Amino acid sequence: MRFRLTDEQRALRAGVRGLLERRFGRERLRAAVAASVADGPVLDRGLWRALGEAGFFALRLPEAEGGVGLGLPEAVLAFEEAGRALLPGPLVATHLAAGEVPGAAEGAVVVTAVDARLVEWRDAADVVRGDASGAVPVRSVDPLTPLHRVPGGARAGDPVAALLTAAEQLGSAGRTAELAARYAREREQFGRPVGAFQAVQHLCADMLVRVEVARAAVYAAAVTGDPADAAGAKLLADEAAVRGARDCLQVYGGLGFTWEADVHLHLKRAWLRAERWMTATAAEEALAARLVADG
Amino acid sequence: MDLAYTAEEEAFREGLRSWLKAALPSLPPRPDPADWPARRAYDTAWQRRLYDAGYGAVHWDAPPAQRLIFLEETERAGAPYVGANFVGLLHAGPTVAAEGTPAQRDRWLQPILRGDEVWCQGFSEPGAGSDLASLRTRAVRDGDAYVVTGHKIWTSHAEVADWCELLVRTDPDAPRHRGITWLALPMDAPGVTVRPLRTLAGTAEFAEVFLDEVRVPAEFRVGAENDGWRVTLVTLSYERGTAFAGEVVACRRVLGEVARLARGNGRWDDTALRRRLGRLHAEFGALWRLVQWNVSEAQASRGAPGVGGSVFKLRYSHARQELYDAAAEVLGADALDADREWVADRLSSLAYTIAAGTSQIQRNIVAERILGLPKGR
Numbered sequence: 001m002r003f004r005l006t007d008e009q010r011a012l013r014a015g016v017r018g019l020l021e022r023r024f025g026r027e028r029l030r031a032a033v034a035a036s037v038a039d040g041p042v043l044d045r046g047l048w049r050a051l052g053e054a055g056f057f058a059l060r061l062p063e064a065e066g067g068v069g070l071g072l073p074e075a076v077l078a079f080e081e082a083g084r085a086l087l088p089g090p091l092v093a094t095h096l097a098a099g100e101v102p103g104a105a106e107g108a109v110v111v112t113a114v115d116a117r118l119v120e121w122r123d124a125a126d127v128v129r130g131d132a133s134g135a136v137p138v139r140s141v142d143p144l145t146p147l148h149r150v151p152g153g154a155r156a157g158d159p160v161a162a163l164l165t166a167a168e169q170l171g172s173a174g175r176t177a178e179l180a181a182r183y184a185r186e187r188e189q190f191g192r193p194v195g196a197f198q199a200v201q202h203l204c205a206d207m208l209v210r211v212e213v214a215r216a217a218v219y220a221a222a223v224t225g226d227p228a229d230a231a232g233a234k235l236l237a238d239e240a241a242v243r244g245a246r247d248c249l250q251v252y253g254g255l256g257f258t259w260e261a262d263v264h265l266h267l268k269r270a271w272l273r274a275e276r277w278m279t280a281t282a283a284e285e286a287l288a289a290r291l292v293a294d295g
Numbered sequence: 296m297d298l299a300y301t302a303e304e305e306a307f308r309e310g311l312r313s314w315l316k317a318a319l320p321s322l323p324p325r326p327d328p329a330d331w332p333a334r335r336a337y338d339t340a341w342q343r344r345l346y347d348a349g350y351g352a353v354h355w356d357a358p359p360a361q362r363l364i365f366l367e368e369t370e371r372a373g374a375p376y377v378g379a380n381f382v383g384l385l386h387a388g389p390t391v392a393a394e395g396t397p398a399q400r401d402r403w404l405q406p407i408l409r410g411d412e413v414w415c416q417g418f419s420e421p422g423a424g425s426d427l428a429s430l431r432t433r434a435v436r437d438g439d440a441y442v443v444t445g446h447k448i449w450t451s452h453a454e455v456a457d458w459c460e461l462l463v464r465t466d467p468d469a470p471r472h473r474g475i476t477w478l479a480l481p482m483d484a485p486g487v488t489v490r491p492l493r494t495l496a497g498t499a500e501f502a503e504v505f506l507d508e509v510r511v512p513a514e515f516r517v518g519a520e521n522d523g524w525r526v527t528l529v530t531l532s533y534e535r536g537t538a539f540a541g542e543v544v545a546c547r548r549v550l551g552e553v554a555r556l557a558r559g560n561g562r563w564d565d566t567a568l569r570r571r572l573g574r575l576h577a578e579f580g581a582l583w584r585l586v587q588w589n590v591s592e593a594q595a596s597r598g599a600p601g602v603g604g605s606v607f608k609l610r611y612s613h614a615r616q617e618l619y620d621a622a623a624e625v626l627g628a629d630a631l632d633a634d635r636e637w638v639a640d641r642l643s644s645l646a647y648t649i650a651a652g653t654s655q656i657q658r659n660i661v662a663e664r665i666l667g668l669p670k671g672r
């Protein structure tokens with residue numbers, strides 16, 4: 001039992017982080033938000049193809065089928081980085097479509113999917129999986145994720161989709177914990193950094209603890225592939241991301257409530273992901289059912 | 296990342312499982328929880344049997360993965376846990392192994408592993424609990440001995456211990472973290488007085504220890520004089536990092552029993568309560584994964600568990616309290632019956648967010664040592 005990242009997994013994580021810093025750094029993120037608010041959201045096809053070339057979508061596809069031939073643990077590390085960078089787009093749906101929808105693996109085709117009566121990026125996508133008939137546009141709370149509501153749309157309940165979404169939540173939670181700690185070291189009030197005040201320290205510490213517990217759950221679920229483990233991972237990662245962003249906003253104070261700070265973007269995306277693929281209620285019920293079944 | 300045990304590790308599991316199957320039926324009935332001399336005899340006899348079977352050192356002188364398997368299998372089989380051997384096996388033993396001289400390792404480690412000697416922890420004082428470094432118990436060098444005078448508190452099972460891992464101040468003029476020394480105190484030395492304290496659970500779990508000019512030979516000092524704080528951090532990293540690992544396995548079992556009782560008594564139909572139990576299932580599952588992660592990291596670096604233990608200890612201590620609160624909701628009015636299962640555990644769980652450094656202190660450690668925030672007030 002060696003439950004830690006291998007050297008190859010560390011290298012993969014560093015590679016994805018580097019790619020996203022080059023192709024979707026903070027300036028690109030803010031430009032995308034500004035463009036989206038002004039003219040409606042635009043999916044960056046160039047970025048999508050770059051992700052495809054880097055193997056983001058084909059990561060779990062066997063090499064014989066043109067994929068990278070890696071597993072769920074590696075996919076989770078890549079999606080964690082995507083969540084950290086607030087990368088927009090129907091990443092989970094396209095990744096799941098690799099090998100099933102031609103062009104998805106290469107990033108040439110954008111695939112979205114109906115889940116929980118919602119479909120994201122419907123107009124920008126080339127392929128919509130699931131029944132999206134009668135879809136009505138919603139003014140999405142997340143400026144970088146256009147949404148449609150689908151009447152009577154069924155929940156797909158895919159544990160892999162839930163786990164990859166959990167990995168994005170984990171990345172976002174880790175990022176907001178980092179941002180909060182950095183801000184607390186720099187911002188001075190009453191003549192000292194606010195991070196010297198125990199009340200602020202404890203907010204930051206609780207953020208980190210939620211991240212580390214969620215990380216253990218997400219990584220373990222990626223190794224076991226067990227649906228109940230995926231449900232637990234989604235539950236804990238949703239909590240880490242949503243509460244982490246809220247606590248980060250609190251540490252930032254008034255600045256955190258402005259549009260200029262990135263905190264609200266993390267919070268809004270975290271809310272959205274928490275509603276996607278597996279909600280807290282569904283996860284808790286699934287875990288309760290497993291608790292009795294295991295006994 | 297890998298959660299599968301190796302063939303060698305699985306062979307260890309099989310050997311242990313069959314040994315437990317043979318050994319457990321002959322175990323005598325467990326003693327009254329309030330009878331500490333009987334508990335000491337029971338716990339040390341079990342430790343001796345583990346030692347004779349080759350499992351004596353599994354908590355610290357074995358590959359960490361074997362330790363996890365040991366915890367899983369002993370819990371599954373319903374075997375006793377470390378009990379009165381807690382401090383010796385989980386704190387003092389690893390500390391002496393890491394920091395002691397060859398002579399000290401020869402003197403103390405075998406008796407701990409054989410269950411011959413029991414240790415207690417003399418860290419906390421009435422004025423120095425979470426602020427451990429403000430301790431005032433003094434030791435003055437006199438020839439080949441230290442003369443110790445002071446007052447320790449919250450010393451678990453001191454009345455049945457042979458040795459005490461004792462922190463003393465040897466240089467009152469030095470900065471408070473520097474003038475501290477780690478000594479092994481023989482509990483039968485003249486001048487040692489033990490007064491058991493009754494806890495809110497109604498039992499005598501710990502004691503006050505009064506030290507009146509107690510002579511401790513200098514050869515019982517672990518680490519250099521005035522270097523005891525560094526040695527203490529080694530002890531604390533074991534205490535917070537791995538000492539509670541076995542209890543997570545036990546909590547997962549209890550959660551399953553609580554769910555089964557809820558199914559039987561109708562409480563399972565309460566959606567809010569059922570969802571809470573589902574969430575606790577995720578929580579304890581993740582905590583066990585965190586143990587496996589921390590152990591794998593420690594195994595790779597061949598070091599002490601480190602501050603990651605504070606992350607685990609903080610979350611675990613609260614999860615344990617939530618578990619027994621949920622159990623009480625399932626029990627309903629029966630949760631007021633002190634003889635009911637889980638009620639004593641609910642009471643004792645209240646200590647977990649205080650002992651081994653309060654949750655507030657753990658948060659300070661996480662903020663300052665992991666997140667690099669400035670030292671607070």
